[in-house]
Amino acid sequence: MNTKRITEAYPLDLLLLADPSEKLVKQYVGRGECFIAEQNGRTIGVYVLLPTRPETVELVNVAVAEQQQGKGIGKALILDAIEKAKQQGYKIMEIGTGNSSIGQLALYQKCGFRITGVDKDFFLLHYEAEIIENGIACVDMIRLTMKL
Structure with a gap:
């Protein structure tokens, strides 16, 4: 698997797997750096790094093609995003996910992130349609942080 930065022709179908709001995805992709993962010439994953404050970057979207998940x-x-952020001189990386995103919460903590806060009602305020994951209403944004 190779990763590279892209500046156009974003894989919207993949980005929407991690964030169902096309409006929000287009906003932050335009402000951040989008990286794709390729395997055998096919795009199989994507993530976006979004600078938020001096020395701080947020990993705002991590998505893997459905047929490639679980691998x-x-x-x-x-881990690639963490390395790229370090190379760019960032000292802190943040990430947020829904309270119902059980697998993502576990994965982020396994990668070294720690829960640092909750944005109550985030998904109720910023998304038009109700989001249900794992039989749980996605209501709050769980914030996680890592010192790089």
Whole structure:
């Protein structure tokens, strides 16, 4: 798997796997750096790094093609994002996910992130349609942070 930065022709179908709001995805992709993972010439994953404050970057979208999920690619993308952020001089990386995203919460913590806060009602305020994952209403944004 190779990763590279892209500046156009974003894989919207993949980005929407991790964030169902096309409006929000287009906003942050335009402000951040989008990286894709390729394998045998096919795009199999994507992530976006978004500078938020001096020395701080947020990993705002991590997605893996459905047929490639469960193979460790998500973890590889997160570790790649951490390395790219370090290379760019960032000192802190943040990530947020829904309270119902049980697998993602576990993965982020396995990669070294720690829960640092909750944005109550985030998904109720910023998303038009209700989101249900794992039989749980996605209501709050769980914030996690890592010192790089």
